[in-house]
Amino acid sequence: MRLLPPADQRPAAMRACDQGASVPVGTRSIQSDGTKDPGRAFGPASCVSIRQADYQTTDVNMPAAEAQMLKLPAIRQAVQVVWYRAFSELRAEATRTYAGYLWWILQPLLMFCVYYVAFNYVLRNRREDFAVYLFSGIILWQWFSASVQRSARSLISARSLMLQVNLHKSVFPFSIILINSVKFLVTLGILFVVLMIAGYTPSWVWLMLPLVLIVELIVIAGFGCFTAMLSPFIPDFQHILTTVLHLAFFLSGIVYDLANLPERVRRVLAFNPMAMVIEQARAILLHDTMPDATKLIIPVIMGGMMLVISFALLHRFDKVYPKIC
Numbered sequence: 160m161r162l163l164p165p166a167d168q169r170p171a172a173m174r175a176c177d178q179g180a181s182v183p184v185g186t187r188s189i190q191s192d193g194t195k196d197p198g199r200a201f202g203p204a205s206c207v208s209i210r211q212a213d214y215q216t217t218d219v220n221m222p223a224a225e226a227q228m229l230k231l232p233a234i235r236q237a238v239q240v241v242w243y244r245a246f247s248e249l250r251a252e253a254t255r256t257y258a259g260y261l262w263w264i265l266q267p268l269l270m271f272c273v274y275y276v277a278f279n280y281v282l283r284n285r286r287e288d289f290a291v292y293l294f295s296g297i298i299l300w301q302w303f304s305a306s307v308q309r310s311a312r313s314l315i316s317a318r319s320l321m322l323q324v325n326l327h328k329s330v331f332p333f334s335i336i337l338i339n340s341v342k343f344l345v346t347l348g349i350l351f352v353v354l355m356i357a358g359y360t361p362s363w364v365w366l367m368l369p370l371v372l373i374v375e376l377i378v379i380a381g382f383g384c385f386t387a388m389l390s391p392f393i394p395d396f397q398h399i400l401t402t403v404l405h406l407a408f409f410l411s412g413i414v415y416d417l418a419n420l421p422e423r424v425r426r427v428l429a430f431n432p433m434a435m436v437i438e439q440a441r442a443i444l445l446h447d448t449m450p451d452a453t454k455l456i457i458p459v460i461m462g463g464m465m466l467v468i469s470f471a472l473l474h475r476f477d478k479v480y481p482k483i484c
Contacts, residue, residue, distance in 0.1 A: 237327055240326060241333045244330075244331075245335075249338055249341060271293060274297065274413075275289070278414050286416070288357070292416075294350060295440065296411070296414070296437050298347065299436065299437050299440055300413055300437065303433055306335060306339040309339070310332035310335045310383035310384070310386055310387045311397060314328055314484050315391060328387070328474075328480055332383045332386075333383075336380060362447055364443055364447050364448065367443055367450055368440065370450065371440045371450055371455070374455045374459055377458070377462035377463060378432045378462035381464070382465060384469035386400060388469045391484050407431070411433045411437055412428070429454065432457060436455070
């Protein structure tokens with residue numbers, strides 16, 4: 160929707176168009192009803208082009224801050240739009256619920272309670288440190304799962320913005336990933352508190368944890384952009400993705416120790432990037448041992464390849480997405 164300036168603030172040429180008068184263009188004129196004035200030369204402009212050139216249009220559907228960002232150079236513009244959309248959504252999420260920001264902590268805690276009761280009391284898990292073992296796996300998995308699942312809907316939910324401005328479509332899944340990364344950092348702080356209450360002492364080995372988290376971020380970015388790229392083309396993709404993520408949860412060693420599995424099963428699960436990331440993060444936090452870099456190679460390769468492929472296809476179908484979302 161476009162807004163015209165008030166009549167008394169419009170340029171003289173536009174007011175003349177509004178009143179049906181002829182408007183000089185070059186050496187002839189064109190009248191606002193589209194007929195030519197034979198007494199003068201006729202130029203290439205018209206009242207329509209005069210309207211477009213002589214006043215600034217404003218899109219009422221676009222926030223002023225976001226509209227201002229669209230004037231920036233491409234890369235800087237994309238980065239600022241990602242930050243703006245992410246933190247706007249975080250504030251909006253907090254205002255839509257009674258608990259607000261507490262849900263960032265409550266959601267993984269409730270998930271932890273359900274699985275702890277199921278596997279510790281019902282299935283009789285004998286692991287002494289099962290509580291911290293389970294909680295560490297859940298928050299790492301929640302970061303991945305929430306980012307990928309919401310990224311898959313990011314282009315579809317941003318259809319109105321895509322119709323208004325031309326942005327690289329990776330902006331939308333990256334906004335979702337940033338949102339969930341902020342939430343993850345909050346729950347990671349809770350994990351550190353829980354570990355110290357449980358008797359775990361921080362050591363210099365913990366300084367290697369950011370390396371593992373960077374690997375997970377690469378995996379999240381790759382899978383997030385891939386699902387965002389694919390989802391608009393497959394109407395049932397959300398249902399398929401939900402099922403796949405539920406299956407992947409139980410194949411990632413979150414509720415059991417991969418070391419207790421047969422060797423041939425461990426070799427297969429080595430191709431599950433989240434299983435390797437969670438295992439190496441636990442090695443640092445729970446066992447105070449250095450991560451095995453060889454087990455992080457496959458997650459980096461898989462995440463990196465999916466990110467490159469997704470970028471290429473998002474660019475290839477850049478003009479298609481606004482039409483099919």
